[in-house]
Amino acid sequence: MSSSDDSSRTRRGGEWLLTLALLVALLAALMPVIGVVKPGGWLLGSVVIATLVLAAGYGARRLRLPAVAVSLIEAAVWVAMMTAVFFRDTALLWVIPTPETIRAVPPLFEDAMDEIILGAAPLEDTVPLAFLIVGSMGLLTIIVDHVVLTARMPLLASIGIVAVSLIPAIAVPREVDVVAFVFLAVAILFLIRVETRSRERPLERDAERTAGVPATALGIGAIAVVVAVVATPLLPQPLMRAGTGLGGGPGIDATLQLGDDLRRPEQIEVLRVRSNAPSPPYLRATTLSRFEGGVWEPDRVRTVPLDSEFGLGSVSIAEDVRLAEYTTDVEVMSLASVWLPVPYPAVEVTGLDGRWAAVPYNRTVISQSGTTQGQAYTVVSNQARPTLEQIRSYNAGGPELRDETTQVPPETPEIVTELAAEVTAGATNDYDRLIAMQRWFRGGEFRYSLEAPVEEGFDGSGAEAVAEFLERRQGYCIHFASAFALMARTLHMPTRIVIGYLPGVSTTDSVDDQVVYSVSSSLLHAWPEVYFDNAGWIPFEPTAGLGVPTSFSPAASLPGETDDPNSATPGATPSPTPSSEQGPNGPLDPRDEALPGTPLGTTNPLPMLGVVLLILFVLALPFLARELRRRQLTLAARGGDAAAAWLIVQDAAIDAGIAVPASETPRAFAQRLIDQHGAPADDMYTLVVAIERASYAPAGGRDYWMGDAAMDAATAVRAQLLAAAPPARRILAVIAPRSLIVRPGSVYAGGAPATR
Template sequence: MSSADRVATARAAARGEWVLPVAVLVALVTALMPVLGVVDPGSWLLGSIVIAVLVIGAGFVARLFRLPAVAVSLIEAAVWAGFLTFIFLRDTALLWVIPTPATVRTAVDMFDDAMREIVLGAAPLETSAELGLLITGAMGLLAIIVDHVAVTARMPLLASIGIVAVSLIPTIAVPGEVDVMAFVLLATAVLFLIRAETRSREKPLQREDERSAGVPATAVGIGAIAVILAVVAVPLLPQPAIRGGVGGPGPGIDATLQLGDDLRRPQEIEVIQVRTDAPSPPYLRATTLSRFEGGVWEPDRVRTVPLDAEFGLGPLPFGEEIRSSEYLTKVQVMNLATTWLPIPYPAVEVTGLDGRWAAVPYNRTVISQSITTQGQSYEVSSTQPRPTLEQIRAMEARTPDARDETTELPSDLPPIVHDLALEVTAGAANDYDALVALQRWFRGGEFRYSLQAPVEDGFDGSGAEAVAQFLEQREGYCVHFASAFALMARTLEMPSRIVVGYLPGTATGDLVDDEPVYTVSSSLLHAWPEVYFDGVGWVAFEPTAGLGVPTSFSPAASLPGQPNDPTDPQSGATPTPSASAGSPTTSPLNPRDEAVSGPTVTETNPLPFASVMVGILALLALPGVIREVRRRQMTAQAAGGDAAAAWMLVQDAAIDVGIAVPASESPRAFAARLVEQHGAPAAAMGYLVSAIERASYAPGTHGLDFWLGESAAEAAAEVRTELLGAVPPARRILAFIAPRSLLVRPGSTYAATAARSR
């Protein structure tokens, strides 16, 4: 080797030592960019970058001394702990960097505070020491893991998957528009990482060979395609659907009334748009909860019928003397994925839905088990009964049945619930006046609406004990108000239940077909109680302090449209859940006799199931497809005379069937083992060994050049066929559908041990 070659070799080797750690560092920093969208920039950003540099640098120095992999990781962990201790916890440490038990306790407390800020705060979060410790510490741990996977284990693809997954966490937590620039930078960093690891395994002079130019060209091509897709195609796609959960962004509507965490979610989104010919936008109900066993309210479990069936929704069975109003409401779901359809009450007809939906006659709700509400647009016809004040006072709050799930109380109900119900309603002459007294008491100033008080004082739910604490503390949110009202009504022997749905929306100022458009946000998710009156049906009340308008009825002398008519609320007031009615007991379906373990729909649409199955099969086939594309590319390179590509085909085939490919074994020794132990053809292996040795040890030497043609590719294909044929069928199938060579590279730690025993 000439002196110039030796210099080139030394420079290439030195470059190979530091390029891979730099690539890891660049990828980590780009993965940190999405955090800027959810946390205000501050000292945590500099701290995260510094700790990543220190960890990666410590690993690089440790490897220069050829220390074992475990020692490298321990040194990086010590650097991580020392840096965090010095920056955030030095007051409790020895010599400012050595952690003590007090340091650990303080770190745990700061971690808890940081998690509380994330749960209760709103994006973007303000920078704090607690958040700084959490983010910086997480960045350091990620640096240790990625450095081990990419540099020690030589698995850059797996490391890249981890980096991408971590970068997606802020976007999932607080969804928003796609950040094209961050995506492009992350894609570029990942490609750089993969290419840096590939180059670090090549022979130094081979890197200078013009035959290796195809690899960077391929990487540049892939990067160009990714950038084009990000810049051109991504903006044309729908933005990620942020599904409104209970009181905030989430997977849908949680009807178990475990609403505390959901109500405290940080970002508010639009979930529904509504147009109606009614005087004011209606409450939208999703489902009802009647069964209460002391711990939690549970959704009604009743049989469903097809939406257009005779006993689906249909006319309301209230008397002719009860006046009513008919309204048409148009609903468009923007960002809400739930199987319960938000509709006004009491609905008599729902049209325009896509897919299979069923009606629940018992509570006049609509449900599906095969699809969700996301993207649905539909119309709801409702008939609103409007009894006069005299009529409602003359009715009894009872059901035809002597006792059912709407009146049951737990045996261990705290006495405070019944005692306060009797105290508040002592002066009422009828059931309606008693309920109005309860409503007025909750909204009269003694109670305060609060999302934080339940958590701070140790209760957060709708169970009997939580209700008792709420009545003592007198601070809570809609779940506590609704649950307390319903239980107090039951202690007075009145049938009650809880409704989960949305408060009326707010006007956007837009008009469509001369109708105002109202927007319903995720923060308007609500729970309210209903009480059943024999003769008019379920009547809604609004006990939650500060929300909505209390339910009331006008005397007979007050005509509709007059100032004192509650069906025509004053301008600017939140619309009341006007007296809602419906008679589930007149339905031919008895809810108590025909209750099942869950709602059932009589017809099932097979298309969603088939789509899911196709998607699962496509995901399962993806590794095999990627491996086949890679094999074809290397075969084409081998057919062009690239001995290294032909040899890589053999190594990948060996890894796929579980044969060890250690870095310490020479090509000749590896070939001999394949022939003797695994049935590889001797002639083909001999040809490939000769080719790779000439390419590795005598590249470009005069008198030794020879043209391989397609012989190397044919020999590699023959070896691969024999290796696959020598293993059991199950292993052969696994090699096709889940090839290990996609993640395990020749010469890596995980390739040094056979994945199976023979």
């Protein structure tokens, strides 16, 4: 068998293994998605589409088709599978798209984006989400297949794969999944190693001199993985969580995982609010009604354009119930969220920039493009103000409510039901039952605490967490709101939880005789609402030490038809309790300790210093990686590996912007460097002799060893090439060397790629 046949067979075997390594890396990048979307059909579809695309590419390359044809064949496989799985009813022969198929794509994509924006992790495995994930996986496979197997740039592809794997962690911040990280790291190292081996010619080298190369690479990779796993938890956390804000500010976490936000020591001013209401209002962002025992999920409801006739609209209540109209002006200082903070119940919102939609079901406003950052807007709200006699005569419930507002999980602990019945035993109507529960939570038996739940190992809103909270009787707004809402449901009352902001702290500023209130990020809050027939959704405040509890005035205390400013404002507009006022457990609001006119919090410089050092370290990674690679090549060249010395020169040429085509012989390449780039002739000839001897000398011969001479020549040529390059090119060669991602002989190294 000829040597050319052996080389061809080696390349084919290497390409098959490289395809397999790429599939493993793609599957490793898919693992973090499992924590964001519940496993289902999308997972199987992603594996199948990646396998089919890579198999099609491998088969096309075996037929020696051009790179463009390979990518087109892979794209055809992707289109055929996506059509067969998601659009076969509109396709020709189930796999060929038609105009009707193309028209069906945008609505499905929009549904998927709505589920991502409005949903709470882990998302349900729905058809729109499966379409988005499977389709994205197929496109990613086509791209990285071209980058790795055609352009021969595995490091660039690895960066892309790692970036894709980070998206779920950015979208839903959580602890590092060590298993998934290690699997991804090993898959990336395996991919790079297999690609490197597939490019090597089958030269017979001394086993003693080459055995250390893969061991060294494996050792470096293992050390990197161990250091990353150990060091990541020790790194200072940034001031804002990347997953909660998009575009320059903190955001609103609609998954009821607010503990990290509330425990954050830095207080950032997110809003400025002024209103003609008797007291500054609560600002709602979204509501959560669905509860199956594990977590409260945001409402998935229909949206309509904000300015349409079916938008917010008027408030529907009984004719004899008073409506108080208030106007609130909100200026966003530092808040990047798709949900717009508005007082309840909003009937009109003006002054917004961009495209916004209204959710009639819960009277919230959501962005269709962009975020709340930089917005300034005015909200008109019509607040129902029934008398005490009216609210006591109404029942909690109504025929038009969704079933999920009354759902009680079957595994709800008995302590929830028993305490609800015990606390409300003396009440004769639904309102008095709710007031009894509110008074019980705020009466001194419960303590507001941001730390105790974490120390005891529970920090959630599920049924088990509620039971634990009712036993320990200390927690924060999530626990109070969840317990109140679930206990009310056991009494057959429809409830939901609202995510939004508490009223802010008054400042010394005023506009049109209205005091401006400052709302900080630590005032992110959750509170329950109960639906009353004839009065609508009524908010309650069970959290100990926060705001003013909901109450309504008797009809006899109301002077005619005017609002009594001395009466307690019901429900949605309790004012924050001053931090100086003492409750049974100390300051009533431990989050409002900043005084008006003073900074919202002192900044610890150490986290910022850590972030700066981390950024500098990341920027230095290309230089460190290049130096590590050069030292490895130097050691190999000193040991007699002429190919390593030759590769040092090729890398230097790539860094200096010199073409290194695969079609050029070593002698022709050396002559070009001498003639056009001032490379020292003697040193270049030494390198040419060394590489030619290594290529054509008898196997195992030591008489042709030129280790030190070849390495000295490579060092001199490298220095001359970089010295002759323009200053900008020399700087890039240090801080961002192209040779890290551009391989000699590849398409991006200049010239035609090597022929097969």
